[in-house]
Structures are given as C-alpha cells and as structure tokens.
Amino acid sequence: xxxxxSYMEYPSRRYGMDHQWYEWSMLQDRPEVxxxxxxxxxxxxxxxxxFFPLNQPPEPFKAxxxxxxAYPDLRHYTLRDYGNRVGVFxxxxxxxxxxxxxxxxxxxxxxxxxxxxxxxxxxxxxEVMANGIDMGTIHHSGLAEDAETALINESLTSLREISGQPxxxxxxxxxSESMNTLDLLAARGxxxxxxxxxxxxxxxxSTKAGQLHSMPMSHxxxxxxxxxxxxxxxxxxxxxxxxxMTVVYDESSACNGRIVSLVIHPxxxxxPHRIRALRRALTNVMRYDSVWSASGSQILKAFQAG
Amino acid sequence: MPDSRTPFxxxxxxxxxxxxxxxxxxxxxxxxxxxxxFWVAPNIEFYELQPQPNPMRNAWNRPxxxVLNYSIRDYGNRVGTMxxxxVMDRYGVRGSVSLNVxxxxxxxxxxxxxxxxxxxxxxxxxxxxxxxxGMDEAQERAILEDSLETIERHTGQxxxxxxxxxxxxxxxxxxxxxxYGILYxxxxxxxxxxxxxxxxxxxxxxIPYSLxxxxxxxxxxxxxxxxxxxxxxxxxxxxxxxxxxxxxxVMCIPxxxxxxxxxxxxxxxxxxxxxITGHDEVWVTTGREIAEYFYDHHYDKAVASIxxxxxx
Numbered sequence: 001x002x003x004x005x006s007y008m009e010y011p012s013r014r015y016g017m018d019h020q021w022y023e024w025s026m027l028q029d030r031p032e033v034x035x036x037x038x039x040x041x042x043x044x045x046x047x048x049x050x051f052f053p054l055n056q057p058p059e060p061f062k063a064x065x066x067x068x069x070a071y072p073d074l075r076h077y078t079l080r081d082y083g084n085r086v087g088v089f090x091x092x093x094x095x096x097x098x099x100x101x102x103x104x105x106x107x108x109x110x111x112x113x114x115x116x117x118x119x120x121x122x123x124x125x126x127e128v129m130a131n132g133i134d135m136g137t138i139h140h141s142g143l144a145e146d147a148e149t150a151l152i153n154e155s156l157t158s159l160r161e162i163s164g165q166p167x168x169x170x171x172x173x174x175x176s177e178s179m180n181t182l183d184l185l186a187a188r189g190x191x192x193x194x195x196x197x198x199x200x201x202x203x204x205x206s207t208k209a210g211q212l213h214s215m216p217m218s219h220x221x222x223x224x225x226x227x228x229x230x231x232x233x234x235x236x237x238x239x240x241x242x243x244x245m246t247v248v249y250d251e252s253s254a255c256n257g258r259i260v261s262l263v264i265h266p267x268x269x270x271x272p273h274r275i276r277a278l279r280r281a282l283t284n285v286m287r288y289d290s291v292w293s294a295s296g297s298q299i300l301k302a303f304q305a306g
Numbered sequence: 307m308p309d310s311r312t313p314f315x316x317x318x319x320x321x322x323x324x325x326x327x328x329x330x331x332x333x334x335x336x337x338x339x340x341x342x343x344f345w346v347a348p349n350i351e352f353y354e355l356q357p358q359p360n361p362m363r364n365a366w367n368r369p370x371x372x373v374l375n376y377s378i379r380d381y382g383n384r385v386g387t388m389x390x391x392x393v394m395d396r397y398g399v400r401g402s403v404s405l406n407v408x409x410x411x412x413x414x415x416x417x418x419x420x421x422x423x424x425x426x427x428x429x430x431x432x433x434x435x436x437x438x439x440g441m442d443e444a445q446e447r448a449i450l451e452d453s454l455e456t457i458e459r460h461t462g463q464x465x466x467x468x469x470x471x472x473x474x475x476x477x478x479x480x481x482x483x484x485x486y487g488i489l490y491x492x493x494x495x496x497x498x499x500x501x502x503x504x505x506x507x508x509x510x511x512x513i514p515y516s517l518x519x520x521x522x523x524x525x526x527x528x529x530x531x532x533x534x535x536x537x538x539x540x541x542x543x544x545x546x547x548x549x550x551x552x553x554x555x556v557m558c559i560p561x562x563x564x565x566x567x568x569x570x571x572x573x574x575x576x577x578x579x580x581x582i583t584g585h586d587e588v589w590v591t592t593g594r595e596i597a598e599y600f601y602d603h604h605y606d607k608a609v610a611s612i613x614x615x616x617x618x
Binding site: 002003005006007008009010012013014015016017018019024025026027028029060061140141142174175176177178179195196197198199200219220221229230231232233236239240241243244245246247248251260 | 367373380448529
C-alpha cells in the first residue's frame, strides 16, 4: 500500500488556522479585560441537566455517561435520572448557600419532562442555557442541514417558551458539532457556545450568520470528565479545582480578569459521597477576595465591554 | 546500495539495535560529573481539522469536525505553551521542541518564543495528523527534506533530532534519518542510556525520550491525576539519579502544552521541575547536547562493548 501524492499536499499550510471560524491568537497578546468591581476571576459554574434516553442510539457515537449494557440498560438510565430527581436539589442548595450564580444548561427534553426544574432556575433568576434536545441527539456532519436546523429550532423554541428567557447560550450534546452548527446557532440568536476547549477566555467566532463567541466551558475540569472518564476520586476532583484556581488567580489582576469555569453534573456530583467534595471545591474557589460569580451572559457582556 | 532491512529481514525483530545488557556496560559519564542528563521535550503540534485520510489510522475519534478534540489540542498553542514556558524559565530549563514543522507557518509567534530562549527545535513531522504509515521512500524523504529546510529557514538551526509524527514509522525511517545527517531519534524506548542504532550508512543514536513520563500517556492512557504525575516524575528521577551514580542515565519529560499547560495540571509539572533541578549532579540540557556529547565521548566505546556482548 502506498499513499496518494495528495497526502503530501498541505493546502491550509499558512499563517493562522486551517478554518475560517476564528483567528489565531495567543492569550498573552489579548487586550486586558476588567470585570465588575475589578474582580480578578469570574467564576462560571455550570450545572448540566441532561436526559439520557433508554434507547440512546449508538450512532454516530454515544455521549459520555450514556447507556452501556444491552437494552434495557436500567442501571445507567436510572443513575443518570437520579441527577434530575435528587442530585440537582443537593447541588442547588449548595450553590444557594455559597452565593454562587450558576448557568444551568438544559436538554430541552429535561425542561419538557421536568418543568419543576425550569421553575427552580427561573425563580432564582439564573440563566438557562440550551443543551440540544437530549443526550441521544448528537449534532454531527452526517446530519443534513435541514435535519439539524429542526433539532436546533426544537431545542431553542422549547426552552425559550418554557423558561421565558431569551436563551442565548448553547452547549452541544457531548460538545459535538457539524460544519453547519455554528452558522445555524448564530442565525437563531445564540450569542455564545461552550463546546470549544481551546482558551481560558471568550473569543469571537465568525459564521455565515454573523458573529458569536466561544466561552471557556471547561471539559477537562468537568466533574464527569474527571470522575467518570478519568476515574479520579472526588477528593482528587476537589484538589484539581483548587490547583486550577490557584494558578488562574495568580495569573489574573484587577485590570486583567480571568475566568475559572466548572461544569457540574448532578448525576455525578450530587451523589451523597461526592457532594462534600463539591462543597470543598466551590468553597475554596469562593474564599478568594476578588472573585465574581456570574452567568455566561453576564461574563460575555463584561468581556465585550472590555 | 542494497537494503537488506527494507523491509526488515526478520519481521519479528526490527534489527535496529543489538542486545546490550545493562550490567557490565562501560561507565557513561556526563559533563561535570553529573549522574543524570535531564531534558524536557515539549511537543508543539498542529492537528488539522480535516486532514487527508490515511487508511491505516483515523486522525479523529469522532466524525469531523471533531471540535472537542481539535479544540483541546489547539489550547496548547493559544494558552498552554506560554504557561509551560514560564515555568521552565523559572527553573532555567531550555526545551528541546518536538515540532510539527507546519507550526512555523501557522504560528510563527510560538517559534519566535522558542528561538529567543535558545531552545532546540527538532522535527515531529509536518502535522500530527499526517502519518508515515504507507509512505514510499520518496514521500518519507520529502518529510525529512521539508523538516530540514523549514526548521533551518525559521530558526537558523540545523535539524538534529526526530520524533516520527504521531509516532508513525516505516521500516526505512532510521536509515533515512542517518542519511540526512540527523543525530538522534526519540522513537526507541528500550533503554535509559543513548544507544547506537543500526543503520545502513553513517551513524544514528537513540536518546531516551519516554512514554512512561509523557504527560499524554500519564493523563490520557493511564488517566492519572495531576498530583500523582508529580509523584511519578519525582520517583522516576530518584531512581535514575541513584542508578546514575554507577552509570550515567538520561531522564526526559516529554510534554504536550495542551495537556500539561492546563491550569489544574501546571503546578504538578512545576513541583517536579523544582525537585529535579534542585539536585546538584544533574546536567540540565537538550537533546542535541546529549547526542553531541555521546558521539564525542561514548559512541565508540558503546559500539565496542555491544560487539563484545554479542560475541563479535
């Protein structure tokens, strides 16, 4: 077997990126950003409310945390649903106690099935972010554009109706996109996406329908990535959050703010043996003098103001 | 010239080196009586969003565009590299960069940051999404010629080392490295000391790089937490330092700024670097300097000792 000579051609080998979505830029070269009250670190806590269908399709791939055994995988279905029934209340109570303002991402199926959870969020004046339809509905290039358009319309319309909020933040299920996703989102009033993992700060993304922003919604420090994918202990999770906060706080200043973002899954961190580690992690983050707990939209607005 | 090892004459054994038991080797020494030659090799990489397909290996786990995994890697260039560099600056450690050479065109600012620190740049292929599997000789030569030319043009350095792109090789890779005057390969993991490599013409040595201490292997394959990585690095060093009193050793920390440069991981690396550079009998150096020193002082003795060990 030999490779065709096209394998030795590099059509995108030039300054910058190999796509048109965003500009190449190193964090150190950005303009300074100040947060309200000259806070040094914006704390962006995200609670992910997810619905894993029992018949989750295997194609194009299963979202992490999904069904594992042959049908019917009652053990994983119910363990994930634990988050929406029990874990979420434990997590919300902790956030209330620590004075943290999270952003709450919803699969639209969660809002439709459990409107109580939307009520809990809206009553607290927390921001609802869209997370597609459910964890079995993946956005990917195998989807025709009109099929993906329908998925995005369904999720945004449903969440906007049920919550009464504009819903301008988007997280794709399993952070998977097609080549069209960003265009379709921008055309439907989405202002920021949390899928991209390449920065500590927001940055602009160009689409056919105008600009939106990437917000740094950490996958590497997501409770599910750390504890399910990497199988680290809850104690280690709290230590990793502590270590991240130490570094980011050191790098920040009153005139140049930074962001620490955490994604919390109630089916993971809302378990009785993990909630105390989450408490330790969040208490440690909030004990710093100059932190600002805010929603995705608030942080983006402050970022755009400079 | 006849090429008896292309393909390898014994498919069960690449024949790239001869067996050379650890005990009984002539003593390897380093400058100023150091026991351990210590080097750090950051991989500065570019992964293409939609690379040309290679039938032997998919670039991405998910359907393209795999924005999650693409953007995880892009973090290294936007954020991680500078964070890692600042830590290395604090401990006076110069990097030996394993470079996807297309980064010279995509992100020249990163190359400038390396060159201004007098870091070594060596080749890790063109992109980390272009694999050597299935390349014919002309294609593999083109990778090496491109590497030599691109690195010299952007850094003024003559290419000294090679780590195959994404660790993908052909049966002729080592022969070609020697032919192009490259001093060392990082692709062989069979020793704690530099080793002569059997090539059809000229000379080549292998320098201990490391899979076991590689941040990606530790974090993604072994899935260890950051604080455990610090312990692993320190323990690895302790043993090589102890053994190095008897016969010199090499320790390498291969890094990927997209992994080590995350806020929750950087302090583990810093802790290890502080510990290692806090020892007196450590030669903090680069791949090129290790190779040159070995050729000048040990290569001939090593070849003689290997011949003797193999009854020649």
